[in-house]
Amino acid sequence: MTSRIDLCFINGYAPSWAGRVAEESARVLGRPVVSVDLEMDLPRYYSADRGQYNATLILAGLLRFRSDPHSKIVGITRVDLFIPVLTFVFGQAQLDGPGSLVSTHRLRNEYYGLPKDHERLVDRTIKEVVHEVGHSFGLVHCQDYNCVMHAATYVEDVDLKSASFCPSCESLLQENGMRPRATA
Amino acid sequence: MKNGKKILIVDDELSVRNSLREWFLEDGFAVETAEDGNAALQRMHSGPYDIVIIDLKMPGMDGITLERRIREIDKDAAIIILTAFASVETAVEALKLGAFDYITKPVDPDELSNTVRNALKQRHLEAENLRLKAKVSELTLASPIIGDSSRMRRVLDLISTVAGTDANVVIRGESGTGKELVARAIHSQSERRFFPIVAVNCGSIPETLLESELFGHEKGSFTGAQYRRKGKIELAHGGTLFLDEIGDIPTKMQVDLLRVLETRRFHRLGGNQEITSDFRLVCATNRDLEALIEDGGFREDLYYRINVFVIDLPPLRDRPEDIPALTGHFIEKYARAMGKPVKDVSPAAEGLLASYAWPGNVRELENAVERAMVIGREASVEPDDLPLPLARTGTEPEGSSLAALERRHIERVLREEKGNITRAAAALGIDRGTLYNKLRRYGIERL
Ligand SMILES: Nc1ncnc2c1ncn2[C@@H]1O[C@H](COP(=O)(O)OP(=O)(O)OP(=O)(O)O)[C@@H](O)[C@H]1O
Ligand SMILES: [Mg+2]
Ligand SMILES: [Zn+2]
Ligand SMILES: [Zn+2]
Numbered sequence: 222m223t224s225r226i227d228l229c230f231i232n233g234y235a236p237s238w239a240g241r242v243a244e245e246s247a248r249v250l251g252r253p254v255v256s257v258d259l260e261m262d263l264p265r266y267y268s269a270d271r272g273q274y275n276a277t278l279i280l281a282g283l284l285r286f287r288s289d290p291h292s293k294i295v296g297i298t299r300v301d302l303f304i305p306v307l308t309f310v311f312g313q314a315q316l317d318g319p320g321s322l323v324s325t326h327r328l329r330n331e332y333y334g335l336p337k338d339h340e341r342l343v344d345r346t347i348k349e350v351v352h353e354v355g356h357s358f359g360l361v362h363c364q365d366y367n368c369v370m371h372a373a374t375y376v377e378d379v380d381l382k383s384a385s386f387c388p389s390c391e392s393l394l395q396e397n398g399m400r401p402r403a404t405a
Numbered sequence: 406m407k408n409g410k411k412i413l414i415v416d417d418e419l420s421v422r423n424s425l426r427e428w429f430l431e432d433g434f435a436v437e438t439a440e441d442g443n444a445a446l447q448r449m450h451s452g453p454y455d456i457v458i459i460d461l462k463m464p465g466m467d468g469i470t471l472e473r474r475i476r477e478i479d480k481d482a483a484i485i486i487l488t489a490f491a492s493v494e495t496a497v498e499a500l501k502l503g504a505f506d507y508i509t510k511p512v513d514p515d516e517l518s519n520t521v522r523n524a525l526k527q528r529h530l531e532a533e534n535l536r537l538k539a540k541v542s543e544l545t546l547a548s549p550i551i552g553d554s555s556r557m558r559r560v561l562d563l564i565s566t567v568a569g570t571d572a573n574v575v576i577r578g579e580s581g582t583g584k585e586l587v588a589r590a591i592h593s594q595s596e597r598r599f600f601p602i603v604a605v606n607c608g609s610i611p612e613t614l615l616e617s618e619l620f621g622h623e624k625g626s627f628t629g630a631q632y633r634r635k636g637k638i639e640l641a642h643g644g645t646l647f648l649d650e651i652g653d654i655p656t657k658m659q660v661d662l663l664r665v666l667e668t669r670r671f672h673r674l675g676g677n678q679e680i681t682s683d684f685r686l687v688c689a690t691n692r693d694l695e696a697l698i699e700d701g702g703f704r705e706d707l708y709y710r711i712n713v714f715v716i717d718l719p720p721l722r723d724r725p726e727d728i729p730a731l732t733g734h735f736i737e738k739y740a741r742a743m744g745k746p747v748k749d750v751s752p753a754a755e756g757l758l759a760s761y762a763w764p765g766n767v768r769e770l771e772n773a774v775e776r777a778m779v780i781g782r783e784a785s786v787e788p789d790d791l792p793l794p795l796a797r798t799g800t801e802p803e804g805s806s807l808a809a810l811e812r813r814h815i816e817r818v819l820r821e822e823k824g825n826i827t828r829a830a831a832a833l834g835i836d837r838g839t840l841y842n843k844l845r846r847y848g849i850e851r852l
Pocket of ligand 3 (some may be wrong): 273352362372373431
């Protein structure tokens with residue numbers, strides 16, 4: 222069975238390109254991706270110490286909104302994310318689990334003091350969404366620098382890779398995606 | 406693919422253990438965690454571990470003691486110490502005891518992954534793996550260079566000769582002749598193909614941004630720079646740096662670039678950490694660099710440094726015998742992309758393609774074919790599908806040099822596109838930077 226993916230734009234984040242991200246990631250993932258609006262209590266996950274939001278906690282909260290036990294859920298937010306040991310994350314996923322989360326905060330050129338670049342932002346967001354969903358289908362980082370599963374610690378790394386899977390990640394994705402799994 | 410490496414994380418804080426575990430799982434590690442020194446020592450028996458990450462400050466056994474005890478059990482594990490800012494001095498002590506490195510919480514993702522990568526490298530575990538894996542993309546990436554004319558065969562020979570060396574290369578040719586394609590071919594035939602080729606178009610990036618694009622910058626190095634940025638030179642490490650339109654690089658930056666080429670070392674803007682990058686340089690230009698040197702627009706010392714090997718790409722009008730094969734190649738390419746059947750080219754259309762001067766070279770031909778594939782209703786490509794400003798027939802009123810022809814063609818297209826540069830460039834099959842250059846060169850007024 223092909224699982225559906227809910228792409229949830231969090232708390233009124235409704236960029237004009239939401240549909241494009243859904244469409245493109247559906248194409249790469251070979252699964253339906255539906256874009257939806259989602260309200261959640263984000264302030265709960267804010268850390269005053271860090272001035273950022275805790276990705277792990279948001280992700281846990283996000284899971285409650287899953288539409289059915291077979292679907293995957295991806296949250297998209299504008300806020301800056303961290304996990305306790307790291308200064309920031311672009312996104313976070315549960316390896317081989319139902320949920321993942323992407324922040325566009327550091328995908329914007331303006332964040333780096335560069336002129337706004339709309340196309341770049343859309344392109345980067347697509348890659349991050351596909352990457353995190355890849356993790357939730359059990360894929361780990363890939364050494365192939367052109368593969369979307371290549372690890373990115375800088376936004377420039379995101380630009381360098383493509384939005385698609387290399388042949389070996391692609392076949393793993395097929396295998397893992399088809400395997401019916403018991404849900405927690 | 407799992408990377409087959411094992412990591413043990415020792416920290417008393419659950420949230421730290423969990424987030425590190427997630428991070429390393431995504432990286433393909435087998436991960437174990439322990440909440441204190443005793444639990445860690447017990448886990449050591451289910452080792453060996455490639456890497457052990459130890460929090461310095463834990464209740465009970467502290468990190469330093471644990472490090473010493475682990476060393477007694479396993480001499481080889483790479484130990485990385487986690488510390489808060491306050492305890493950096495103790496971390497130094499840990500290094501003396503043989504820890505590989507220490508990281509301060511919270512750590513930058515890039516620093517964490519570099520530290521781990523270096524630790525693994527030290528254990529000689531990585532190189533082989535990387536090479537095997539990257540082979541895959543190499544096969545899927547390289548696009549063919551079409552052309553059986555003697556001049557193109559010579560180019561193909563040069564590519565394979567130079568690919569085997571680490572020499573700097575300059576590719577010269579008019580716009581659309583395939584300079585970038587050749588640069589990528591050199592990279593994908595070289596030993597460096599397992600690493601990225603990183604392209605920078607020096608002509609299309611404003612001068613103020615080009616510097617940061619090439620060298621990267623540190624947080625706060627200029628207004629608005631909220632975060633560190635990796636430059637293209639750094640990203641090209643291990644691979645190939647492709648500087649397109651090298652003739653457009655401002656003279657001040659030429660000095661900086663020359664220094665990097667001599668030392669392979671540089672600093673990010675506003676940074677004092679020295680960064681090393683091992684790359685091969687390939688440059689492309691459609692400008693006459695020698696003439697630029699005469700005018701003082703290009704440094705001679707830089708020229709000699711980059712110009713070790715030269716590949717000249719002939720304009721398409723000088724190799725018309727390549728036109729049929731290129732046309733066929735693009736027909737197949739777009740038929741596949743559009744899910745349409747492959748077409749023939751009617752003799753009349755073929756004649757038209759052969760007699761046109763192609764100021765935009767192969768790119769213009771490619772765009773013409775793409776358009777024909779979109780609009781064509783017949784089973785083969787017909788003259789009507791090709792919007793070419795008909796051939797070199799008759800005498801042109803104001804001189805029929807190629808330049809004059811090109812100038813008139815550009816003016817016409819610009820008029821048709823109502824002065825819209827982006828659309829005019831697309832119709833001409835050149836990029837916007839190239840069009841701007843030509844407008845300047847011919848003194849054409851924008852509408
Ligand atoms: N010999 C060739 N075989 C197949 N495709 C080619 C060939 N030469 C050029 N092309 C195609 O034509 C297009 C233009 O080529 P490319 O971008 O490499 O030109 P360029 O010289 O870098 O142009 P510019 O100076 O405008 O940047 C590309 O789509 C490229 O794939
Ligand atoms: Mg080019
Ligand atoms: Zn990842
Ligand atoms: Zn891959």
